[in-house]
Amino acid sequence: MRKIDQKRRGVLKLAVLFAAVPFVDVVSNRTNLLAATVSRFSTTLVTNGEVLTAAHWGMLKLTIKDVKIVKSEPYQKTSDIFNSLQYYTQDLVYAKDRIKYPMVRKSYLENPNSSKPELRGKDEWVRVSYEEAIKLIAGELKKTREDRGAEGIFAGSYGWKSSGNMHNSRVLLHRFMNTIGGFTGSLGDYSTGAAQVIMPHVLGTIEVYEQQTSWPVVLESSKVVVIWGANLMRTLKISWTSTDEQGFKYLQELKKSNKQIICIDPEKNETCTYLDAKWVPITPGTDVALMMGMAYHLLKTDNYDKVFLDEYTEGFDEFKEYLLGKKDKVAKDTKWASKICGIDEATIKELALLMYNNRTMIMAGWGIQRAQYGEQTHWMIVTLASMLGQIGLAGGGFGFSYHYSNGGVPTAKGGKIGGITSTITSTQNTGGSSWLEKTAKFSFPVARIADALLNPGKVIEHNGSKITYPDIDFVYWVGGNPMVHHQDTNTLVKALRKPKTIVVNEIFWTPTARMADIVMPVTTSYERDDITMSGDYSNLNIIPMKQAVERQNEAKDDYDIFCDLAKEFGVLKDYSQNKTALEWIEEFYLSAYNQVENIGLNIPKFKEFWEANKPVTFEVPQENAEFVRYADYREDPILEPLGTPSGKIEIFSKVIENMNYDDCKGHPTWFEPDEWLGMKNKDAEFALITSHPDHRLHSQLNNTSLREKYAVANREPIFINKKDAKSKGIKDGDLVRVYNKRGEILAGAVLTDKLKRGVVRVDEGAWYDPLERGKIGTICLNGNVNVLTKDIPTSKLANGNSSNTALVNIEKYTKKAKDISIFKQP
Numbered sequence: 001m002r003k004i005d006q007k008r009r010g011v012l013k014l015a016v017l018f019a020a021v022p023f024v025d026v027v028s029n030r031t032n033l034l035a036a037t038v039s040r041f042s043t044t045l046v047t048n049g050e051v052l053t054a055a056h057w058g059m060l061k062l063t064i065k066d067v068k069i070v071k072s073e074p075y076q077k078t079s080d081i082f083n084s085l086q087y088y089t090q091d092l093v094y095a096k097d098r099i100k101y102p103m104v105r106k107s108y109l110e111n112p113n114s115s116k117p118e119l120r121g122k123d124e125w126v127r128v129s130y131e132e133a134i135k136l137i138a139g140e141l142k143k144t145r146e147d148r149g150a151e152g153i154f155a156g157s158y159g160w161k162s163s164g165n166m167h168n169s170r171v172l173l174h175r176f177m178n179t180i181g182g183f184t185g186s187l188g189d190y191s192t193g194a195a196q197v198i199m200p201h202v203l204g205t206i207e208v209y210e211q212q213t214s215w216p217v218v219l220e221s222s223k224v225v226v227i228w229g230a231n232l233m234r235t236l237k238i239s240w241t242s243t244d245e246q247g248f249k250y251l252q253e254l255k256k257s258n259k260q261i262i263c264i265d266p267e268k269n270e271t272c273t274y275l276d277a278k279w280v281p282i283t284p285g286t287d288v289a290l291m292m293g294m295a296y297h298l299l300k301t302d303n304y305d306k307v308f309l310d311e312y313t314e315g316f317d318e319f320k321e322y323l324l325g326k327k328d329k330v331a332k333d334t335k336w337a338s339k340i341c342g343i344d345e346a347t348i349k350e351l352a353l354l355m356y357n358n359r360t361m362i363m364a365g366w367g368i369q370r371a372q373y374g375e376q377t378h379w380m381i382v383t384l385a386s387m388l389g390q391i392g393l394a395g396g397g398f399g400f401s402y403h404y405s406n407g408g409v410p411t412a413k414g415g416k417i418g419g420i421t422s423t424i425t426s427t428q429n430t431g432g433s434s435w436l437e438k439t440a441k442f443s444f445p446v447a448r449i450a451d452a453l454l455n456p457g458k459v460i461e462h463n464g465s466k467i468t469y470p471d472i473d474f475v476y477w478v479g480g481n482p483m484v485h486h487q488d489t490n491t492l493v494k495a496l497r498k499p500k501t502i503v504v505n506e507i508f509w510t511p512t513a514r515m516a517d518i519v520m521p522v523t524t525s526y527e528r529d530d531i532t533m534s535g536d537y538s539n540l541n542i543i544p545m546k547q548a549v550e551r552q553n554e555a556k557d558d559y560d561i562f563c564d565l566a567k568e569f570g571v572l573k574d575y576s577q578n579k580t581a582l583e584w585i586e587e588f589y590l591s592a593y594n595q596v597e598n599i600g601l602n603i604p605k606f607k608e609f610w611e612a613n614k615p616v617t618f619e620v621p622q623e624n625a626e627f628v629r630y631a632d633y634r635e636d637p638i639l640e641p642l643g644t645p646s647g648k649i650e651i652f653s654k655v656i657e658n659m660n661y662d663d664c665k666g667h668p669t670w671f672e673p674d675e676w677l678g679m680k681n682k683d684a685e686f687a688l689i690t691s692h693p694d695h696r697l698h699s700q701l702n703n704t705s706l707r708e709k710y711a712v713a714n715r716e717p718i719f720i721n722k723k724d725a726k727s728k729g730i731k732d733g734d735l736v737r738v739y740n741k742r743g744e745i746l747a748g749a750v751l752t753d754k755l756k757r758g759v760v761r762v763d764e765g766a767w768y769d770p771l772e773r774g775k776i777g778t779i780c781l782n783g784n785v786n787v788l789t790k791d792i793p794t795s796k797l798a799n800g801n802s803s804n805t806a807l808v809n810i811e812k813y814t815k816k817a818k819d820i821s822i823f824k825q826p
């Protein structure tokens, strides 16, 4: 076992602090109990010194001076790639827009039964005591439960919350709701909404969250690496648990290797630039057409692997008919493809042959499937890769998670810690997998939230079944920011006027907190004890996340809030199992400890681990470094069949065909999106891509000084091709009005020659800051791109979000613009 040492200097232990500081809640016995038990392991706050902690953006070393965080930096160096997110912990903890006390919307407090929901986002706020807030939430929740049953309570509460297997706010909420009788939840996620539903039909697994052929194998065996709509330099800055940063290490090695690297992307993004790769600029939303052109060329020139298709796949012939245009009289040849995707025929042919003639790894991102008909992209990649015939060979095939949570980093041999669970029966290993939870009965696809709120009783198709939207009256959201993350903000504002009660637990006055009736102030992860692993696939480290500073103002842990609510329902014992947070944490650690012991290794006992302020790091066995995805299947397709009906890769799926959907057929199909550059009668001029931000995790960190490094004219930047900008009379640094029929935002112009002409980019995650609060259709001053995106499902199959299918207009904004005000107290 390798352990990394960290020097701790000047650590003063102040045992009294825990018992004496004002955050100890005088009304709740629970919190007193907490304060008493915590000292069992002498967890004390550091007055001056260093504390190890973890965030999605990595292991951090916090410097504490006079009980305040004064510095935040990476705990260790793993590569030369700079992670901009790691330096702003103090900005978060001491932010001007922290929610200080429980707050209730004025009209709601006056009369919850007639609370003027149209005033959400605009009404005054009234401070209430913590006990009053708990009583109010519990009382209203009981009423809804009596009136409407579990169905009326929506607690899907999607979001990225903070790292930590204990204070996993979403799971804590689900646990509470389950303990008191259930709730309406949500299915799937925003990340891979389309791919995770179609892949099981095609490959028998969700594929997007699976371990990839290991990086060392890619570095050793691939000749060509095709990065298809992915930006590893950005998206590897974070992990669902906490990044181990090993992905960056391998990216750096990829740069040094002399492989041929190709980036297919409307933007010559940071990864393309860093790797000095060949850029193939594609028209957004047309990847399926490009791949079909490539497939057609391979077929026509007889450069494809018939043996592989025969032995390992099902239904190539049906697809071939379509490709050749046997039924629809449209041959998907390179000429056809070129016209759609904007890449010349010679390049399409060259690309296809290059990939066929060389060991090629296709590393695909997810932005391409976050679009209307998003199911088709990953299906078509699998189809193309099947024709190339390299699936299951070292360094060949495809990988759908090299850009995310360090997929492809070899898995270490050790133990996995447990986590708090959404039900009260098991505590094993669920801390990291809340993504795919299906705990609740009336669940609907996560991105259909606005549609569901607006249309109770509506029946939708979903992956071969029918779902009826419940009539939602009570919404509880924790750890997410739907007013920023959901598409078509104006429709969402309308939808959020529907329920009677909205409760939000938040750290900051986010746009979502502002839409609530009751807001509960919560701690950052630096104000409470927790534990996490790093590296979602590698399981490399167990990291203690000891409380670094006092709870700010009246902030409470989500756990405490739900314990106090559980008490109101008489189920505290079930909910908490009589355990303090630290006792849970010890139990989660013990689970890993036992696994480690069972395989004949050892790690420190909990007390030692907890007091050491160091991660436990596991070793990677050589065999894991040699992992090749689908090698077993390739070796023996009979004994190692896939989980599909045929046991093979399904290029044609009878199951999907039988669903009879017009927007997802039995084989990969090119569908023309509702809004794209190549359409006739466009009502807006530019294709909008909404990438994940370089200097944020979605909306997280937008309220820190890191924003100063990228904001333009104090707004979210919009990236515009230089020639396009010139034609519109827009200069670098200008304020730009970006608009379409769904809404308008202000953004600051950045001119670039790295974007394909006709394409503009505004990253997701800028906080929604409406000119007139609470009003539908008003301009967003800060540049939340979702004001412009379309709230339509990818298809009836997956109902994923379509955030990259939108056209917009741009113009220089010449009027005097109001300054933003979203990062202040309301």
Ligand SMILES: Nc1nc2c(c(=O)[nH]1)N[C@H]1C(S)=C(S)[C@@H](COP(=O)(O)OP(=O)(O)OC[C@H]3O[C@@H](n4cnc5c(=O)[nH]c(N)nc54)[C@H](O)[C@@H]3O)O[C@H]1N2
Pocket: 158, 159, 160, 161, 162, 167, 169, 190, 191, 192, 370, 478, 479, 480, 481, 482, 484, 485, 486, 487, 505, 506, 507, 508, 510, 522, 523, 524, 525, 558, 690, 691, 692, 697, 698, 699, 700, 764, 785, 786, 789, 803, 804
């Ligand atoms: N246009 C467009 N929209 C998109 C996307 C896109 O590509 N384009 N991507 C989508 C994707 S893939 C995703 S995953 C979503 C992300 O959407 P979200 O996950 O909603 O985004 P975050 O900004 O991470 O929101 C997390 C919130 O939780 C709060 N929080 C943090 N820790 C705690 C805690 O301990 N307790 C509580 N109660 N709150 C806490 C933070 O302050 C923050 O407000 O966005 C989606 N939206």
Ligand SMILES: Nc1nc2c(c(=O)[nH]1)N[C@H]1C(S)=C(S)[C@@H](COP(=O)(O)OP(=O)(O)OC[C@H]3O[C@@H](n4cnc5c(=O)[nH]c(N)nc54)[C@H](O)[C@@H]3O)O[C@H]1N2
Pocket: 190, 191, 192, 228, 229, 230, 231, 234, 235, 236, 237, 238, 264, 265, 266, 267, 269, 282, 283, 284, 285, 286, 287, 364, 365, 366, 367, 368, 403, 404, 689, 690, 691, 692, 693, 694, 695, 696, 697, 698, 804
């Ligand atoms: N720094 C940072 N890292 C993150 C996140 C974050 O917010 N910040 N979010 C995390 C989360 S929750 C997720 S789900 C992942 C998201 O990971 P992805 O979904 O892969 O990320 P995106 O930024 O949406 O898209 C990646 C690339 O797709 C390109 N692209 C857009 N449209 C098209 C198209 O039509 N065709 C092609 N070929 N390319 C296209 C974009 O230009 C971009 O370079 O990232 C994770 N990592």
Ligand SMILES: [Mo]
Pocket: 190, 191, 192
């Ligand atoms: Mo995501």
